[in-house]
Amino acid sequence: MGFMEKSKYQQAIQSFTQAIEVNPENTDAYLQRGRAEKESKEYEKAIADFTKALELDQTEASAYSGRGNAYECIQDYDRAIEDYTSVIELVPDDDHAYNMRGNARQARRITGLKLKNAEFASVISDFTKSIELNPYNFYAYNNRGNAYFDRKDFRSAIEDYSQAIQIKVDYTYSYLRRGTASYEFVLYGDKLAQKKLEEEGADEESKKDKFTKDPAECKAQWEQEFKEMEEAERKEKERVQLLNNAIADFKTILTFDPNDIEAYNHRCKVYEMLGDEENVKLDKNKILELEVQLAKDLRR
Template identity: 25%
Template sequence: MTAEDKNQQAVKAMQDGELENAAKLLNESIEENPEDPVGYINFGNLLSAVGENEKAIVFFERALGLDQSQATAAYGKGNALYNLERFKEAQDTYQEAVKLGLHQSDVYYMLGMSCFQQEAFLQAVPQFKTAVELNDQDTEAWFHYGLCLAQTEHVSEAIDAFHQLNKLDDAHADSWFNLGVGYAYQGEPDKALEAFNRSLEIQPDHALSANGKKQMEQAMEDALNQENPE
C-alpha cells in the first residue's frame, strides 16, 4: 500500500471514528514519505479532532514548511488556533488560506467568527456575507451575519438575514428573538411581539424573549392609553 493509499484510508478511518487506526496509517505514511505535506495535514486534522490543538499546529506548520501553497494546512492551523481561543492569530491564518486560494464558505465563516470573537463586527460582516453567498443553506452563518449587521446598526439588513435563517430553520429560537429586537428597534411592536412569541413557543424558558414580550406588551398598552385617555 502506497503512502497516498494510507492517507486516503486514514481519512476514511477518521470519518468512521476509528482514530487509532487513522493515527497508525498516518504515522506509516509520514515515515514512508516524509516530504509529502498531505500526511502532516491529515495528522494535524486528527490531532485537532481529539483536542490536541497545540500539537496539531506543529503538523500544519510542518506541512507549510514543505509546501507554502498548502491552503488546507493554513485552514487547519487556523482551526487549531481558533480552538485555542487565539482569535487574532486564527484570523490572520484564515486570511492566509484565502490568499492561497481556499475560497470556501467554511473558511469565510470561520474568518467571520474570528472577527466576531474579537468584537470586530464591522470586519466580520463581509466575511459572513461571503459565507452565505457561497452557501445559502448555512444557518449559523446567517445567524452571525444578522448579529453583526445589528451590531453595526444595519438593522433592516439584519432583519432580512434573520428572516432568511427562519426560512431555513423555523425553530431557531435565538433568531426569532433577535428578529423581535430588530422590529422593536424599528418601532414595530406588533411584529416584535409576534417574533418574541414565536421564540417562546420554540423555547418556553427563553428569558430574553420573555422579557422582550413583556416590554412590547407594556409599550403597546402605554400607546393605547395615550390614544384613549380616561
C-alpha cells in the same frame, strides 16, 4: 453518524487492513485507512495510521493534513498546528492548510478569554493568506469572521460573513453568524453608549457650575447638544437596521430549513429587542412545537 454510514467506514477499514497485510509498506493503504478511521471517530487509530504513512513517505502532505485534523478532534491543537505547518512547508500554496491552521490557533485559546494580540494576528494572517491563495474559500472568510467576532469587532465580522455568503449563497452557517453578529453589535454598542451616558451624568453638576451666560459659549453649547442629538438619531437608525438585518438572516435560514430551532431562538431574541411582542409569541410557540416533536422523535 448513522449506522449505515458507520458500517461503510468499517467495511473500508477492513479492506485497507487486508491491503496492508498483503503489503505492509503500502503508504496509500495506511493513509486511506486513517481517513476512514477519522470519519468513524477512531482518532487515536487514525493518528497511528497517518504516522505510519509518514514513516513510509515523509513528503505525503495529505497524511500531515489528516493527522492534524485528527489531533484537532481530540483538542491537541499544538500538534495540529505543527502538522498544518508541515503541509504548508511542503505545499506553500495550499489554502486549505492555512485555513485549518488558523482554526487550530483560534481553538487553542482558553474558553472565555481573548487571544493575545500576537496570537490573534497569527490567526488573522492565516485566514487572510488562505483567502489570498483562493478568493473563493468561503470557509476562510467565515472563520476570519469568527475570529473578529470573538474580539467584538462586529463590523469586520459582518463584512467577512457577507463575503462568505456572496461566494456560497446557501451557506446557512454564515447567515447564522452574521445575524448573531448584527444583534451582538447592538448589545455591545448599547453597553458602550450606556457607559458614556453614565460618565456624562456623573459630570453634569460640574458642567452646571461652570455654566456661563456668555452668548458665544451658549451658542457653542447648543451646537454641541444638537450634534449629540443627531448622533443619537443616527445610532438608533443603525440599531434598528442591524436588528432588521439579523431578522432577515434568520428568515433566510428558515427558507432552507423551516425547522431550524436555533434560527427561531435567535430571531425570537431579536424580536424581543425590538419590542415586537406578537412575533415573539409566534416564535416561542414554534420553538415549543419543535421541542415537543424532537422529544417524540427521541423516544421512538
